[in-house]
Amino acid sequence: MPTVGVGRDLLFQALGKTYTDEEFDELCFEFGIELDDVTTEKAIIRKEKHLEEDVELDDDDDEEVIYKIEVPANRYDLLCLEGIARSLRIFTGAEETPKYRLSNILPESMLTMHVKPETKLIRPYVVCAVLRGLKFDQARYNSFIDIQDKLHENICRKRTLVAIGTHDLDTLKGPFTYEALAPSQISFVPLKESKSFRADELMQHYKSDKKLKKFLQIIEDSPVYPVIYDVNRTVLSLPPIINGAHSAITLETKNVFIECTATDLTKAKIVLNTMVTIFSEYSERKFEVEPVKVVSVDGSTQIYPDLSDYYLEVPLSRITSQIGVKMEGDEVIKLLKKMQLDIKKSKSGDASTISVSVPPTRSDILHACDVMEDLAIAYGFNKVPETIPATRTEGKRQPLNLFSDLLRLQVAMAGYKEVLTWVLCSNEENFSMLNRKDDGKTAVIIENPRSSEFEAVRTTLMPGLLKSVKSNIDHPRPIKLFEVGDVVFLDEEADVGASNNRRLAAVYCNNNSGYEDIHGLVERVMKVIGIPAGVAGEKGHCYFLQPSHKPEFLERRQCDIIVNGQGAGTFGIVHPEVLEKFGVYPNPCSFMEIDIQRLM
Secondary structure, three states: OOEEEEEHHHHHHHHOOOOOHHHHHHHHHHHOOEEEEEEEHHHHHHHHHOOOOOOOOOOOOOOOEEEEEEOOOOOHHHOOHHHHHHHHHHHOOOOOOOOOEEOOOOHHHOEEEEEOHHHHHOOOEEEEEEEOOOOOOHHHHHHHHHHHHHHHHOOOOOOOOEEEEEEEHHHOOOOEEEEEEOHHHOEEOEOOOOOOEEHHHHHHHHHHOOOOHHHHHHOOOOOOEEEEEOOOOOEEEEOOOEEEOOOOOOOOOOOEEEEEEEOOHHHHHHHHHHHHHHHHHHOOOOOEEEEEEEEOOOOOEEEEOOOOOEEEEEEHHHHHHHHOOOOOHHHHHHHHHHOOOEEEEOOOOOOOEEEEEEOOOOOOOOOHHHHHHHHHHHHOHHHOOOOOOOOOOOOOOOHHHHHHHHHHHHHHHOOOEEOOOOOEEOHHHHOHHHOOOOOOOOOOEOOOOOOHHHOEEOOOOHHHHHHHHHHOOOOOOOEEEEEEEEEEEEOOOOOOOEEEEEEEEEEEEOOOOOHHHHHHHHHHHHHHOOOOEOOOOOOOOOEEEEEOOOOOEEEEEEEEEEEOOEEEEEEEEEOHHHHHHOOOOOOOEEEEEEEHHHHO
């Protein structure tokens, strides 16, 4: 959850009302945000410099009271004082939701951004807009810079998805071009520097910069760097690293050109809309934005930004029933207006369905559930009566969970200790370390993993158990561990494209392989759940074993478990190569894994 620091007095001035800390805390709670801390500039400086309370600071250090406000991660419109103040004014009824509009300007008079084909190699998208007649003071300027940093850290994913550039338009001349050139071909004076750098020299220069060095890896290995020029070949920016000094924003800037380069066009549009809707409040023509024409590689043109509302058809009964409060249509309309959502008559003519008009500031509204959440906030969570929800099972546990717990008890009684391992693992652990081949159609891959250890969802419980053995290899023998947990597979028939599968797995590690021990555990599990042993090929309610050929086990030392004619699991002696990859070799291990859902 992002935390936004705003000056208390400036915030109250923007709200047009003064609150005590307790009153403002209550208002934040009602709106669905949280007053996390009340501090001062001096306290923040002391904390940053690790100074004691009794250390004197310079008299010119500001003693302004700062409110630290925690906001939802998907409410990008609340990442600055202006956005928070406007939303609270609308929530309290002090202001109507603004109507954002584009300047009435002819297409031939619009500023134009031409996109070159080479940008596809590194950062293919760009969207732009202009704010005219802005009136900056120091507080507004600081907020304008701060929200860019907040967006870069949040939706922009540290500039990897989107990078924002803001420029003094009066120092530039259109049309503009978005290009991708070899680093040696790009030279300009970067922001806060006095001399010109070549792009490759600049990357070396910023390796010692605490703020910018973390962004270098986004483009430094690319043969071409993205760059934006005006008609005079003045560099506006080298995204996503730094803007040019020539077009730097100052307190005297009146007209601001905003460009967002991106690898994700949808997020670029959201970021641009967030910037212009918040700061168009300070434009000469309030809430008016000048559009920019972007000419793509194929010659097609798009006008940005798109400030039109979009409409969401929502069943009225659905959103009120989920809250647990009966509300008439007029009350729903009144409450949703507090959350910047307007209501129109349904296009279908169905009286039980409403059409919700969503402004460009509310990119977080994607589904009827989001509308329901806003309605509940506006109504007040504290006003919702407490009830025990009725369920089809009358509060009973799900059969799969109950069955899983019964199996846990039986395996624990056999002398095995339960472990709980990560659902995520590395792709290497999921496949190559188990001697398996990745066909690309089995595992769910995480698009933006935080580390290589968590880049795929496990398709077997074996990696986690073998890693647990490695971590406990110095314990007395035998080491007997088990786990009951879910694995996940890609599934085109599932509504989310993947499906969970509950598994029971156990590993036996001793001075010998313990094949007969793990075999005995399989027989014990089958006996306690009442599945009788049969012979190979037998049909009906029984289980039997048949030779298997899994690469993670030794050949001719492994078996498949067939239950009611279907494969339900496997067990065997783990291959020495697998043990070596997981750091367990030369300690022999046997392993078994059973599909619990096949046993029910």
